[in-house]
Amino acid sequence: MTSLQSAIRGTRPLTGRGGERRPGPVLFLILLWLSLVVAFSVLVTLIITIVLEGMPQFTTRLFTEYPASSPDEAGARPAILGSIWVIITTAVMTVPLGVAAAVHLEEFADHRNWFNRLIELNVQNLAAVPSIVYGLLALAFLSLLGVRDKSIVIGGALALSLLILPVVIIATREALRSVPMEIRHGSLALGATPLQTTWRQTLPSAVPGIATGTILALSRALGEAAPLLVLGALVFVSFDPNGLLSGYTTLPIQIFGWTGRPQAGFHELAAATSVLLLGVLLAMNAVAILIRNRFQKRW
Amino acid sequence: MTSITARKGGPGLDPGLPASPSLRGRRRPGEALVRLALRVAAGITVVTTLGIVVALLVPSLGFFAEVPLTDFLFGDRWAPRFADSSFGVLPLVTATLWTTVISLVVAVPLGLGAAILLSEYASARLRKVLKPLLEILAGVPTVVYGFFALQFVQATVLREWLQLPTGAFSVLAAGLVMGIMIIPTIASISEDAMSAVPQALRQGSAALGANRMQTTVRVVFPAALSGIIAAVVLGVSRAVGETMIVAIAAGNQAVMVSDPLQQGQTMTGFIANAALGDSRVGSLEYDTLFAVGLLLFCITLVINAISIALVRRFREAY
Numbered sequence: 001m002t003s004l005q006s007a008i009r010g011t012r013p014l015t016g017r018g019g020e021r022r023p024g025p026v027l028f029l030i031l032l033w034l035s036l037v038v039a040f041s042v043l044v045t046l047i048i049t050i051v052l053e054g055m056p057q058f059t060t061r062l063f064t065e066y067p068a069s070s071p072d073e074a075g076a077r078p079a080i081l082g083s084i085w086v087i088i089t090t091a092v093m094t095v096p097l098g099v100a101a102a103v104h105l106e107e108f109a110d111h112r113n114w115f116n117r118l119i120e121l122n123v124q125n126l127a128a129v130p131s132i133v134y135g136l137l138a139l140a141f142l143s144l145l146g147v148r149d150k151s152i153v154i155g156g157a158l159a160l161s162l163l164i165l166p167v168v169i170i171a172t173r174e175a176l177r178s179v180p181m182e183i184r185h186g187s188l189a190l191g192a193t194p195l196q197t198t199w200r201q202t203l204p205s206a207v208p209g210i211a212t213g214t215i216l217a218l219s220r221a222l223g224e225a226a227p228l229l230v231l232g233a234l235v236f237v238s239f240d241p242n243g244l245l246s247g248y249t250t251l252p253i254q255i256f257g258w259t260g261r262p263q264a265g266f267h268e269l270a271a272a273t274s275v276l277l278l279g280v281l282l283a284m285n286a287v288a289i290l291i292r293n294r295f296q297k298r299w
Numbered sequence: 300m301t302s303i304t305a306r307k308g309g310p311g312l313d314p315g316l317p318a319s320p321s322l323r324g325r326r327r328p329g330e331a332l333v334r335l336a337l338r339v340a341a342g343i344t345v346v347t348t349l350g351i352v353v354a355l356l357v358p359s360l361g362f363f364a365e366v367p368l369t370d371f372l373f374g375d376r377w378a379p380r381f382a383d384s385s386f387g388v389l390p391l392v393t394a395t396l397w398t399t400v401i402s403l404v405v406a407v408p409l410g411l412g413a414a415i416l417l418s419e420y421a422s423a424r425l426r427k428v429l430k431p432l433l434e435i436l437a438g439v440p441t442v443v444y445g446f447f448a449l450q451f452v453q454a455t456v457l458r459e460w461l462q463l464p465t466g467a468f469s470v471l472a473a474g475l476v477m478g479i480m481i482i483p484t485i486a487s488i489s490e491d492a493m494s495a496v497p498q499a500l501r502q503g504s505a506a507l508g509a510n511r512m513q514t515t516v517r518v519v520f521p522a523a524l525s526g527i528i529a530a531v532v533l534g535v536s537r538a539v540g541e542t543m544i545v546a547i548a549a550g551n552q553a554v555m556v557s558d559p560l561q562q563g564q565t566m567t568g569f570i571a572n573a574a575l576g577d578s579r580v581g582s583l584e585y586d587t588l589f590a591v592g593l594l595l596f597c598i599t600l601v602i603n604a605i606s607i608a609l610v611r612r613f614r615e616a617y
Binding site: 129130 | 415539
């Protein structure tokens with residue numbers, strides 16, 4: 001897809017540059033650049049203000065201590081551990097399911113079948129359902145099961161899992177689609193069954209694309225707070241979460257909690273935790289982009 | 300395959316040849332099982348949707364058994380927790396409308412500007428640098444945006460620098476920051492739409508003596524219009540459903556917002572805030588969450604349907 005686009009771009013003719021120097025077109029180009037500059041300068045301002053505000057509290061205490069009533073003793077240890085628990089559980093639940101669904105839709109499903117078309121339309125729709133609605137869904141589901149305490153790791157992971165499932169499916173389908181047909185035909189011609197072809201040829205070829213999409217989806221889940229808020233994850237957690245049924249809080253929820261406190265010290269803590277979260281997310285994004293650029297094969 | 304076996308021993312074939320091997324392969328019951336599993340995995344997405352609908356509908360029915368639908372949709376006082384309770388959802392809807400409109404005022408021009416620059420002006424190398432940078436904006440967690448809106452945009456920019464008469468919260472600050480958040484959504488989809496416009500149209504325009512601005516504004520932009528509208532519609536959907544920024548920075552007083560410097564509570568803001576209090580399953584308070592959630596879901600569903608339809612149209616145009 002991108003290679004095609006850049007190929008088109010490379011052969012682009014120099015479209016009428018003659019009139020480019022008049023004030024109108026120059027102003028237009030300035031406005032275009034301005035829109036990017038505004039966006040980036042807000043991003044830079046955001047990062048600078050958060051780093052400046054969070055600096056005093058960005059110490060090892062943030063990683064080792066539990067929340068406390070005084071901002072100078074409080075840390076985000078349970079939130080860090082909670083985020084790790086929730087995100088790993090989410091990944092374990094989502095990735096196999098999402099990849100399997102995508103493989104079915106892309107490799108085996110008959111697109112003229114109404115059921116498969118319904119699924120496709122549905123995935124598109126699910127991708128744009130507000131995240132907080134997934135929180136309500138998980139809340140209703142847990143109530144139905146009779147779970148009293150809804151702020152448990154598996155509940156949060158369930159909500160986030162459903163939230164990013166469509167993202168994983170869409171990304172995996174894109175990755176499978178970019179594997180050329182010749183690979184499949186070659187495998188089939190050698191006598192492999194369609195399933196063997198998928199498992200030994202198509203899927204391995206699509207792994208970089210799937211990995212990129214999955215990492216981006218997981219980074220979205222890691223930064224998400226709304227569904228967990230609905231599930232009551234905003235609690236004063238002063239222990240290490242230790243299992244799927246354990247209570248927990250996560251980094252975004254902890255930031256939200258500290259933001260709502262009146263003391264300035266807690267706002268510094270919120271900023272410091274934001275720096276930590278942003279750092280992790282940027283690292284994940286960087287890894288995803290790296291994989292996309294380095295490992296994606298050009299056929 | 301059948302044609303090969305049918306001709307076995309027919310005229311022209313040497314009867315001395317060994318029988319051709321069966322090309323059917325052996326039966327693989329395991330494979331059928333795996334394919335069934337794959338089908339089930341895909342089916343789970345449908346189950347999720349049904350789950351959402353049922354999960355929202357059942358408590359909502361409980362809600363509407365006590366509160367008439369017309370009172371809910373057209374009442375202008377939202378006070379679900381007061382003794383003298385009232386369930387008019389309009390205050391939540393107007394606050395949502397304000398934050399959505401403000402965010403679009405920011406995101407549409409900036410997003411389209413970025414898209415045009417990337418699609419029509421930038422070289423392949425420049426695009427490779429700028430696009431991931433733009434995507435970082437989408438990667439910032441919304442709770443961090445909310446913190447930024449409250450601590451910097453509201454407290455420092457609006458109150459200190461601009462000296463605006465506003466309190467600790469405002470829909471303006473929330474909307475502005477939400478607009479920044481939506482820029483990548485609008486930029487990336489409308490860039491796809493503009494890149495899909497065939498090169499021949501640009502060449503034709505250039506051949507007639509148009510410069511790049513004229514080509515962009517009068518040829519590429521109209522040709523990509525349905526895709527661009529789809530991008531904007533998706534932006535609307537994201538703005539309506541965004542929770543953390545409004546929960547943090549817009550305030551939580553459910554009043555009819557008439558001035559963007561006021562604070563207000565959006566639909567999502569209400570759900571987030573109400574969830575903080577522990578509401579018992581089956582209580583009216585619990586049901587209220589789901590009624591608002593259902594309204595939110597319906598609004599975004601309609602918006603998404605429009606967007607999907609528009610994307611289909613622009614994809615098939617060429």
